[in-house]
Amino acid sequence: MATILDPSPRPYATERPAGTVHHLIGALNDLKRLGLDHLELATAEAQRAARAFVAIVCAAIVVAVLAFTAWNALVAALVLMLVDRDISWTVALVGAAVLHVAAAAAVVFWIKSRVPEVVFSATIRQIRADAGETP
Numbered sequence: 001m002a003t004i005l006d007p008s009p010r011p012y013a014t015e016r017p018a019g020t021v022h023h024l025i026g027a028l029n030d031l032k033r034l035g036l037d038h039l040e041l042a043t044a045e046a047q048r049a050a051r052a053f054v055a056i057v058c059a060a061i062v063v064a065v066l067a068f069t070a071w072n073a074l075v076a077a078l079v080l081m082l083v084d085r086d087i088s089w090t091v092a093l094v095g096a097a098v099l100h101v102a103a104a105a106a107v108v109f110w111i112k113s114r115v116p117e118v119v120f121s122a123t124i125r126q127i128r129a130d131a132g133e134t135p
Contacts, residue, residue, distance in 0.1 A: 075100075 075096050082092040
């Protein structure tokens with residue numbers, strides 16, 4: 001018989017035999033933990049993808065700056081070549097500006113032609129039909 005001064009360990013609760021309810025609660029707890037694990041994995045993957053996206057955007061900005069610098073150098077060389085052939089600075093620079101405006105207008109018209117594709121109007125069946133799959 002255990003007394004108050006007895007240092008031997010005592011169980012806090014009596015163990016019950018495992019029943020259907022106990023198994024159901026265990027399964028629900030496992031399901032909850034599985035869901036939390038999937039959520040944690042999805043969060044980690046989203047963070048990894050975000051870091052990769054930021055790196056790609058930074059690299060794209062560097063590429064854009066380098067391409068812009070190269071383009072300006074080519075235009076400056078063209079203008080200098082025209083001036084060297086006795087064409088006035090004004091005509092050479094206006095010609096370069098007109099070419100830039102024409103290129104920008106072409107890009108704007110291309111963008112406008114792509115706008116209908118941005119709207120999410122297609123259904124899954126239409127996309128699958130376009131891809132040649134059977135619905």
